[in-house]
Amino acid sequence: MAKTYQHLSLSERIDLYRMHREGQSLRAIARALGRSVGTVSRELQRNSQPTKAWVGGYEPARAQQLAERRRRWDGRFKLVRQPPLRDVVRARLLQGWSPEQIAGALRGDAGRCVISHEAIYRFIYHRSAQKDYWHRWLPRHKSRRGRLGLRGGSPVDHIRHRVSIQERPAEIEARATPGHWEGDLMLFARYGQALLITHERCSRLLLVNRQPNKSAAPVARHLLGQFEPLPPGLRQSLTFDNGTEFALHHQLNRQLGMATYFCDPHAPWQKGGIENAIGRMRRRLPRKTDLARLSAAQLDALVAAYNHTPRKCLGFRTPAEVFCGFLELLHFKRECSFPLSRE
16 A cells, blocks of 8 residues: 655654754654654755745744645645646656647547646746756747747737638638648757748648748748649648748738638647647757758658658548548649658
């Protein structure tokens, strides 16, 4: 039978204080209290540190107050109170899911909000989680959250002809028909290195273009070259975040008839498919990767591995199989070897 842990009581802390003042060893104190040596050591170390309002040293009443305060703080976190839910969140973070994707999937499974993405983020960045390095499982591995506000206005202000995702037809959200894509840039530590990633919502097919920089012109040029060979039924719309690299999105509508939509500011979960795809690619291409050392053949192999991996959401078919099936249904007279990555 597993042992159950009980917090130190005030009377135990008074006894600990007395024996420690008498100069008894940690082992002797632990034996007298019926506790482990580690528990006694942590108790003294945690509650003896000097602060601006405390000169330092162990005092039992103060230690009891600090312990109760910590328990109240930890109790605010649903992931502390519900270990099974914490295990589910942890497992999906390890799979490369973002907190937004986890919260959305749990909501879909349960038919109600199980936990919000903000609650997951708060837990991850809380100091009790930092010691376990949960932030390293986030897609971008950030140890702290950035500020939401931007001086000088939002990038939204610099995107002309922007159409909000709120105006996007419901059938796109439901993944009911193919030909609806999501786009984003996958950035790397070295300045100027980026991959343009596009993700088909229905088949989960991934296309990759190597970018010379984050400028809007080369991004628009690569998107036009990528989608032009496809039949209109497989290039109906494209959803972006609000990066200024997509400022020339209207060229897709003018030249190819593709509708373009933009997520709400600070809402990347609204294009969760590509966020998940980038998270999966990060396993092979971490942010520190030097793209200059990655050959075209190596990049092709990584994208092919992604597109030829069976997915549960597709009935264990691969994205390539599903997308080629769409091509056949549309009588697209072209071999199903559509280039998946381009220089």
